[in-house]
Amino acid sequence: MATFTFNMPDVGEGVAEAEIVEWHVKVGDTVSEDQHLVDVMTDKATIDIESPVDGVVKEVAGEVGDTIAVGAMLLVIEVEGEVPDEVGEENAGTVEAPAEPEPAPEPDQEPEPTPEPKPEPSPEPKSVTVEPPAKVLASPAVRKRARDLGIDLAQLKPAEDGRIRHGDLDQFLAYNSGGGFSAAGTSRADEVIKVIGLRKRIAQNMAASKRNIPHFSYVEECDVTELERMRAQLNSARGDKPKLTMLPMLISAICKLIPDFPMINARYDDEANVVTRHGSVHLGMATQTDNGLMVPVIRDAQSRNLWQLAREIGRLAEAARVGSAKSEELSGSTLTITSLGPLGGVATTPVINRPEVAIIGPNRIIERPMFVRGEDGQERIEKRKLMNISISCDHRVVDGYDAASFIQEMKKLIETPVLLLGD
Structure with missing residues (x-):
């Protein structure tokens, strides 16, 4: 027998450490080569770590939520015989040889008698039928x-x-x-939940953003009646194209305005004291998943038409929800949009996705009577669809006047949607 120490592997991309998200084995478990051992999370993505050898787990590095440095011990596995050198080198592990056997007693020494083990009673055989679990x-x-x-x-x-x-x-x-539903609700025991994995990353990022960025928010009401009418017309003749939601139309408006408001599409390195105004719009799209908030990125949003934006929005949102989004699809955004859809509320003050300097939040569409001036110059009351647009900005980089001007120009595009289709 030999002992193999499996160290935390280098997962690339300059990652120096990873957080343990979920163990799939415990001390005493028998594991086989390539078996899924543990999930770890880096700043980029969640990674499955597999066993390089067959053996029995003798020690694990820590509990869920602990952080392990690259090259530090992850597991200790007892293996049969010897571990090939290439396995130890490839996995940055170490192999301890079995202990030397004790020398035989001298001729004039009587060896200690070895007690004979008592035979254990044979267990009665039982017939067990295992039903295959339903797929959930x-x-x-x-x-x-x-x-x-x-x-x-x-x-x-x-x-x-x-x-x-x-x-x-x-x-x-x-x-x-x-035994049934109660109008008064039911009491439940307190639930203690350890903050780990994606939820821990979200907590750290949000705390760093609020701690380091002086936020300010600006909200404007927009009449989206004509925009909704145009969206319905486009959808009625879309053929095999994806159905348009409000989001790609708002993204198109944002991208049209960025050349005139480059300070909005920027990232601020506050350690180097450098602001980078990006020429391309890599738009982060805040997406709620069962595990927490993720921000997949629409690359070069300014180069995509409405249908292309709709298709990419659907693809990235689904990848984020099922956990198949790649690390490069979850990083590198230059500006973020966050929408709660029908739960959007009247107004929001979203938190900036650091190191970006702005985040835009469309809110819920509501119908309300408004005074509208007709072509004859007379005012009349009409039912209109209204939506508030929120923006939060980093006041170190974006002035209030710039943020207000940006949203006012966005309001013009939204209320005259034919402008979105022009060059």
Whole structure:
């Protein structure tokens, strides 16, 4: 037998450390080569670490939430025989040879008698039938919470897309705790949740953004009646193109204005005291997932038409939700847009995605009566669709006048949407 120390591998991209997100093995488990051992999260992405050898886990480096430096011990695995040199070199591990056997006793010494082991009773054979588990779609966070609560996910009825979410667990708990739904609600035990993985990254990034950036926000009301009418017309004749939402139209308006407002599409390196105004718009798109907020990036948004934007928005949002987004699709944004869709509220004050200097937030569309001046110059009351546009800016880089001017120009494009289709 030999002991193999498997060190945290170098995952590239200049990563110096990684956070343990989830262990898939524990001390005492038998593992095989290429078996999934642990998930770790870097600043770029979540990475699966696999075993380079067969053996038995003797030690693990830490608990979920701990940070492990590249090259530090990750696991210790006891292996049969010897580990090939190339395995140890490739995985930056170390191999300890088995201990030397104790020397035989001298002729004049009597060896210690070895007690004979008592035979253990043979267990009675039992016939066990294992039913294959039903296939249930749920995120790792939902699965872990269900395990902690002792809930079999197969008992829950999922949403229309077939995926079980935290809300389904809440509903199941509420119904089963009292034999039915209660208008007054039901009491629940306190739940202690360790902040790890993506949620920990979000917490760190948001705290750093609010701590280091002097935010200010500006909100303007826009009449989107004509924009919604144009969107409906385009969708009615879209053919096999993706359905247009409001988002690609707003992104198109943003991109048209950036050449006149370069200070909005910028990143501020406050350590080097350098502001970089980017020529291309790499637009971050804040996306809610079961694990938390992610920001996939639409590269060169200024070069895409409405349909191309709609297709890329759909692709990136789905990749973020199912966890298949690549690290390069989750970094490098120069400006971010965040939308809560129908939950958007009247106005928002979004937090800047550091080191960017601005973030734009469209809010909910509401219908309201307004005074409208007709071609005859007379005012009349009409039902109009209205939406507030919010922007938060880094006051070290963007002046209030610039932010207000940018949103006012955006308002003109939104309220005269034919301008979006012009060069």
